[in-house]
Amino acid sequence: MPSFYLTTPIYYASGEPHLGHAYTTILGDVLARYRRRAGEDVLFLTGTDEHGQKIQEAAAEQGMTPTALCDLMAGRFQAAWRNLAISHDRFIRTTEDEHRAVVSALLERLRDNGLVYEGEYAGWYSVGQERYFTEKEIGPERVDPVAGGPVERIREKNYFFRMSQFQERLLRHVEANPDWIVPAARKNEVLGFLRRPLGDLSISRPRSRIHWGIPLPWDADQVTYVWVDALVNYVTASGAVSPEAPAGERGFDSPLASRWPADLHLIGKDILTNHAVYWPTLLMGAGLPLPRKILAHGWWVVEETKMSKSLGNVVDPLELRSSFGTDALRWYLMREMPTGQDASYTPDRFLVRYEELSNILGNLAHRVVSMVGRYRAGTTPGGPADGLRAETERAVDAYREGFERYRLHEGLAAAMELARRANGFVEEREPWLLARDPGRAAELDETLASLVRVLVTLACLFEPVAPGKALELAGRVGMERVPLLDEAVCMNVAGLAVSQGAPIFPRAGSPGGPPGGTDGEIAA
Numbered sequence: 001m002p003s004f005y006l007t008t009p010i011y012y013a014s015g016e017p018h019l020g021h022a023y024t025t026i027l028g029d030v031l032a033r034y035r036r037r038a039g040e041d042v043l044f045l046t047g048t049d050e051h052g053q054k055i056q057e058a059a060a061e062q063g064m065t066p067t068a069l070c071d072l073m074a075g076r077f078q079a080a081w082r083n084l085a086i087s088h089d090r091f092i093r094t095t096e097d098e099h100r101a102v103v104s105a106l107l108e109r110l111r112d113n114g115l116v117y118e119g120e121y122a123g124w125y126s127v128g129q130e131r132y133f134t135e136k137e138i139g140p141e142r143v144d145p146v147a148g149g150p151v152e153r154i155r156e157k158n159y160f161f162r163m164s165q166f167q168e169r170l171l172r173h174v175e176a177n178p179d180w181i182v183p184a185a186r187k188n189e190v191l192g193f194l195r196r197p198l199g200d201l202s203i204s205r206p207r208s209r210i211h212w213g214i215p216l217p218w219d220a221d222q223v224t225y226v227w228v229d230a231l232v233n234y235v236t237a238s239g240a241v242s243p244e245a246p247a248g249e250r251g252f253d254s255p256l257a258s259r260w261p262a263d264l265h266l267i268g269k270d271i272l273t274n275h276a277v278y279w280p281t282l283l284m285g286a287g288l289p290l291p292r293k294i295l296a297h298g299w300w301v302v303e304e305t306k307m308s309k310s311l312g313n314v315v316d317p318l319e320l321r322s323s324f325g326t327d328a329l330r331w332y333l334m335r336e337m338p339t340g341q342d343a344s345y346t347p348d349r350f351l352v353r354y355e356e357l358s359n360i361l362g363n364l365a366h367r368v369v370s371m372v373g374r375y376r377a378g379t380t381p382g383g384p385a386d387g388l389r390a391e392t393e394r395a396v397d398a399y400r401e402g403f404e405r406y407r408l409h410e411g412l413a414a415a416m417e418l419a420r421r422a423n424g425f426v427e428e429r430e431p432w433l434l435a436r437d438p439g440r441a442a443e444l445d446e447t448l449a450s451l452v453r454v455l456v457t458l459a460c461l462f463e464p465v466a467p468g469k470a471l472e473l474a475g476r477v478g479m480e481r482v483p484l485l486d487e488a489v490c491m492n493v494a495g496l497a498v499s500q501g502a503p504i505f506p507r508a509g510s511p512g513g514p515p516g517g518t519d520g521e522i523a524a
């Protein structure tokens with residue numbers, strides 16, 4: 001069975017999950033569900049990043065220990081993901097013993113390979129981004145160039161990783177594998193970065209300043225730089241490295257039977273350098289293969305500004321969910337943002353996307369089920385079901401192509417287009433006129449059976465993005481589960497018993513909807 005290992009970033013346990021975190025995690029979930037349905041053995045990883053200055057300071061501000069804060073926030077993220085129907089296979093926390101041991105083993109390995117030296121760091125540090133910036137990057141205003149937050153001048157002893165040694169090799173890798181980083185604009189950004197001199201990477205901090213981290217195996221007065229610690233999570237969860245084994249047999253150079261390398265790292269463009277430069281050079285230094293692909297998506301912005309906790313303009317995904325339901329939120333996020341580009345969050349656009357679900361997909365389901373009820377006593381007629389065949393094929397092809405090329409918005413647009421076409425088909429065939437003419441019964445049978453077949457296909461196409469509603473839709477046409485796409489397209493729908501219920505997507509502004517909290521809240 002082909003396998004697929006995909007990851008999201010592990011989010012800082014210093015703040016609540018917001019719409020940006022939800023976006024990446026839902027994107028991962030939609031891809032994971034799509035691949036599972038394609039018969040692949042998927043490992044979908046997410047988690048929380050729990051060490052470093054940011055967590056240490058957030059805990060102190062709230063009068064909590066870092067451990068208590070991380071436990072609380074890891075619980076909040078897990079509850080958010082349950083409420084948003086995330087089907088991750090593993091939730092990693094960087095404070096887990098297993099992860100701490102893998103980080104130590106990897107650092108030892110880098111040191112054994114002669115890639116670590118002691119030095120002094122003098123530079124500008126942003127706690128918000130947990131990274132140093134150059135004088136040029138912070139500009140005359142001296143603010144972090146990602147989120148505009150403060151930076152502090154630091155001079156201290158650090159250990160360094162000889163990242164510069166791998167510059168040429170990484171540059172060649174990026175040039176030779178044009179789809180390694182998608183979209184292309186992000187790849188070009190990395191190429192630009194790699195064509196300038198690449199420095200070495202500071203990999204530790206003095207414990208006197210930051211105590212909340214993993215101590216270096218050879219110098220307990222220093223803790224591991226949080227980004228090195230965090231990136232290694234992807235290897236920890238893969239099982240490629242066994243820290244307990246003797247030094248030569250831990251899995252470096254020849255990874256143990258495991259899920260490594262990852263097939264896909266999903267990230268936001270804010271952490272591109274960390275993933276496309278620091279991470280691959282660290283892997284090269286340790287003798288581990290590189291991930292197969294990095295997809296750096298854009299930002300959700302509010303009035304041109306990145307949505308971020310430090311800017312105080314975040315949208316709470318769970319609030320939106322309680323007004324419109326989980327699947328509507330998932331649909332909005334996936335359909336509205338062209339994968340890779342920025343998108344602006346506005347309540348108006350949310351409503352526009354919701355109305356596609358209710359006025360096109362929901363309306364189609366309602367019409368088809370009630371016509372089969374009215375004209376054929378609730379049982380899908382037999383005989384040919386060839387209406388909309390070409391449209392279905394076109395939609396399925398475009399959908400698959402969108403997913404395979406990581407242009408999910410296009411794939412999902414194709415699915416909605418099929419629902420729109422099917423509504424047009426109802427208008428063209430006018431089943432209400434056919435029903436009045438006994439001589440045209442076969443035509444009516446074919447019309448209704450074709451429409452039921454399209455509904456089954458739509459349930460398949462919508463399943464990765466709207467798993468709950470897709471199951472409901474399949475249920476309305478008498479199926480206990482959502483079939484696989486290939487089964488649906490050529491399925492014999494004769495005899496399926498349809499059942500009418502409340503609208504699947506109640507119209508926004510109607511007395512019964514949109515559904516306030518119909519999905520039920522799962523508490524942390």
Ligand code: ME8
Nearest residue numbers: 009010011012020021024049230231268299300307
């Ligand atoms: O960076 N739009 O964690 P983090 C879209 N712990 N996506 C957004 C977003 C926005 N406005 N805001 C956040 C960290 N994200 C590190 C990661 S990985 C080894 C360590 C998403 O909590 C996006 O995926 O700041 C972004 O890369 C991530 O959340 C940053 O989450």
